[in-house]
Amino acid sequence: xxxxxxxxxxxxxxxxxxxxxxxxxxxxxxxxxxxxxxxxxxxxxxxxxxxxxxxxxxxxxxxxxxxxxxxxxxxxxxxxxxxxxxxxxxxxxxxxxxxxxxxxxxxxxxxxxxxxxxxxxxxxxxxxxxxxxxxxxxxxxxxxxxxxxxxxxxxxxxxxxxxxxxxxxxxxxxxxxxxxxxxxxxxxxxxxxxxxxxxxxxxxxxxxxxxxxxxxxxxxxxxxxxxxxxxxxxxxxxxxxxxxxxxxxxxxxxxxxxxxxxxxxxxxxxxxxxxxxxxxxxxxxxxxxxxxxxxxxxxxxxxxxxxxxxxxxxxxxxxxxxxxxxxxxxxxxxxxxxxxxxxxxxxxxxxxxxxxxxxxxxxxxxxxxxxxxxxxxxxxxxxxxxxxxxxxxxxxxxxxxxxxxxxxxxxxxxxxxxxxxxxxxxxxxxxxxxxxxxxxxxxxxxxxxxxxxxxxxxxxxxxxxxxxxxxxxxxxxxxxxxxxxxxxxxxxxxxxxxxxxxxx
Amino acid sequence: xxxxxxxxxxxxxxxxxxxxxxxxxxxxxxxxxxxxxxxxxxxxxxxxxxxxxxxxxxxxxxxxxxxxxxxxxxxxxxxxxxxxxxxxxxxxxxxxxxxxxxxxxxxxxxxxxxxxxxxxxxxxxxxxxxxxxxxxxxxxxxxxxxxxxxxxxxxxxxxxxxxxxxxxxxxxxxxxxxxxxxxxxxxxxxxxxxxxxxxxxxxxxxxxxxxxxxxxxxxxxxxxxxxxxxxxxxxxxxxxxxxxxxxxxxx
Numbered sequence: 001x002x003x004x005x006x007x008x009x010x011x012x013x014x015x016x017x018x019x020x021x022x023x024x025x026x027x028x029x030x031x032x033x034x035x036x037x038x039x040x041x042x043x044x045x046x047x048x049x050x051x052x053x054x055x056x057x058x059x060x061x062x063x064x065x066x067x068x069x070x071x072x073x074x075x076x077x078x079x080x081x082x083x084x085x086x087x088x089x090x091x092x093x094x095x096x097x098x099x100x101x102x103x104x105x106x107x108x109x110x111x112x113x114x115x116x117x118x119x120x121x122x123x124x125x126x127x128x129x130x131x132x133x134x135x136x137x138x139x140x141x142x143x144x145x146x147x148x149x150x151x152x153x154x155x156x157x158x159x160x161x162x163x164x165x166x167x168x169x170x171x172x173x174x175x176x177x178x179x180x181x182x183x184x185x186x187x188x189x190x191x192x193x194x195x196x197x198x199x200x201x202x203x204x205x206x207x208x209x210x211x212x213x214x215x216x217x218x219x220x221x222x223x224x225x226x227x228x229x230x231x232x233x234x235x236x237x238x239x240x241x242x243x244x245x246x247x248x249x250x251x252x253x254x255x256x257x258x259x260x261x262x263x264x265x266x267x268x269x270x271x272x273x274x275x276x277x278x279x280x281x282x283x284x285x286x287x288x289x290x291x292x293x294x295x296x297x298x299x300x301x302x303x304x305x306x307x308x309x310x311x312x313x314x315x316x317x318x319x320x321x322x323x324x325x326x327x328x329x330x331x332x333x334x335x336x337x338x339x340x341x342x343x344x345x346x347x348x349x350x351x352x353x354x355x356x357x358x359x360x361x362x363x364x365x366x367x368x369x370x371x372x373x374x375x376x377x378x379x380x381x382x383x384x385x386x387x388x389x390x391x392x393x394x395x396x397x398x399x400x401x402x403x404x405x406x407x408x409x410x411x412x413x414x415x416x417x418x419x420x421x422x423x424x425x426x427x428x429x430x431x432x433x434x435x436x437x438x439x440x441x442x443x444x445x446x447x448x449x450x451x452x453x454x455x456x457x458x459x460x461x462x463x464x465x466x467x468x469x470x471x472x473x474x475x476x477x478x479x480x481x482x483x484x485x486x487x488x489x490x491x492x493x494x495x496x497x498x499x500x501x502x503x504x
Numbered sequence: 505x506x507x508x509x510x511x512x513x514x515x516x517x518x519x520x521x522x523x524x525x526x527x528x529x530x531x532x533x534x535x536x537x538x539x540x541x542x543x544x545x546x547x548x549x550x551x552x553x554x555x556x557x558x559x560x561x562x563x564x565x566x567x568x569x570x571x572x573x574x575x576x577x578x579x580x581x582x583x584x585x586x587x588x589x590x591x592x593x594x595x596x597x598x599x600x601x602x603x604x605x606x607x608x609x610x611x612x613x614x615x616x617x618x619x620x621x622x623x624x625x626x627x628x629x630x631x632x633x634x635x636x637x638x639x640x641x642x643x644x645x646x647x648x649x650x651x652x653x654x655x656x657x658x659x660x661x662x663x664x665x666x667x668x669x670x671x672x673x674x675x676x677x678x679x680x681x682x683x684x685x686x687x688x689x690x691x692x693x694x695x696x697x698x699x700x701x702x703x704x705x706x707x708x709x710x711x712x713x714x715x716x717x718x719x720x721x722x723x724x725x726x727x728x729x730x731x732x733x734x735x736x737x738x739x740x741x742x743x744x745x746x747x748x749x750x751x752x753x754x755x
Contacts, residue, residue: 450594451557451558452594453594453595453596455551455554455556455557455578456590456593456594456596457594457596457604458555458577458578458579458582459554459555459578459579459581459582459587459588459590460582460604460608460611460612460664460668461579461582461583461608461609461611461612461615461668462579462582462607462608462611463577463579463611463615464577464579466607466611467579470596470599470604470607471596471599473598473599474596474597474598474599474647475597475598476598477598477599478598
């Protein structure tokens, strides 16, 4: 069919310029020597001024990692990663940790302004808006709204964390993980790796050995965090891996909503982002974790782009606790990510809402695990995969109910939408119920944007690109409405941009 | 307004010729009925007018206000005033009818260099159009056509037509699946739009619809050609004697 050939041609012509955040910041950096060995780990630990227990913990993880094999079960393919060809630590000169805004290199502030993330509190509060990479979108930017505190992580360090003082008044600790290790060692020791054990998987173990920065959030008993918290991850330096470590703790009855964003420059080489995120919700606590993942996806030919290999897991440790993951995944060359919930507390709830968009040669293998351990635990999974171009898009999910998890309930809905006929969508659900009272429901559909639908929409005067965007936005609506409102607008635009040129 | 000249068209995928030398002229202000047995090319004609890609025009031309529309895509044709009321309107999950109407109307305005409509003005227009079609505004919050009954879908088509105010309205078997009450409402909707600067192409199997939308001309389509044209009495004749007589004459 001629239409199909056109689609292929158009997909080939996708202009990488559509990735708006592909610029590089010219800044002098401090780097660890290339490669990985125990000295590098000592170097990182020393840079972070860590206590000895942390160093020993890292070294143990490293020794463990040396005995492990890279996993191959995901439906992704890539050349073997040379772990000795990566820099494990890169930080802007004179910036080995967060400091006051006056001391931050103005070039860094400009970078974040360009990304649409103002870091000067007084300006945010005064509603001063800064030009983003694309001016028309800066105005409704969520970060400029004055309701979000930001931890800005640049390569291996957190450069600044905003609204810390205001949050501290409410008893909320929001800082970089490096700072937390120094300032709040008891909390870190109590909770770090309590959800994702050091030896959980290859990348989590690697992360445990070499993690550099990320965020730490602690919301004390009964406190509703007064503002949205967020971390913005930026990879800038060449050949550098980013090893994010984030830990969020909500004590009894606490509530926090946390957002995560990420971008990287356009480069021909692949770069690794291997993160570990752990969430802990005690009795009656609720954590809402939203991600808008927009790492550089690679060029038209599939060259370059970020390998996003992350382990995200939440532990509903307390009774009636709730953890909700919402993700909009549009970036990265390869995504390997399964934000999961361990439903340990009785009557606890886990949710996973996901939109995964792949275009060009992107590969996504993503999904969730809902592990029901407590009684009357509930989980809900809504996954929308959209594949275009030559991409491969896999949903992989596991739902299990332990023998003691009486009356466990799960509802899963996985829909895939294909644009063109060179891409693939796959659904791999695993379900396991070890007691008779568990009730699992699974729905899955795969559809193509039909020519009939597109023709109908266009017949009403809506041009082709807008017609596709309208149909896709309808498709992802259930998930979009789970995002904080300001993010929903951004996410919709991002999905539109990611699919630009995907239709013929 | 519409001039179809010696049109030949085939299915792009397998080359089957469906329209074989079709000639038809419809003037502004005219209501032209297209009748014909199953498989004569009626629906195909409506798709080709609206610019569906699955068909290839191999010969002839379609002139709309004196200019060929063959190089225009469906959205451009729509913005220029061509509207097709579908026999089987598509479901668009997740897109509220109201939202769809707004996007369509404003995209058409944009194509014509007009400002988007103010929300209050838009809502007033929708209320007005929906009221005249006995449609509940609550229904417009639902995703377009999803879970709509056959009658609701057809009404939603006429609602869109009323709102978009096209110049050439093509109705593809709008009467199919309608009970008599719904048929009357739909016909009234169409009749309210009749005007000296607007033309209708009403495709139907049955005389029944034409009792409510009285045509100025009737054309019989058979094997991809217009084999007979006449006034409204031709429709009555077809109703009484079937297509066999007309087909026999032409053969």
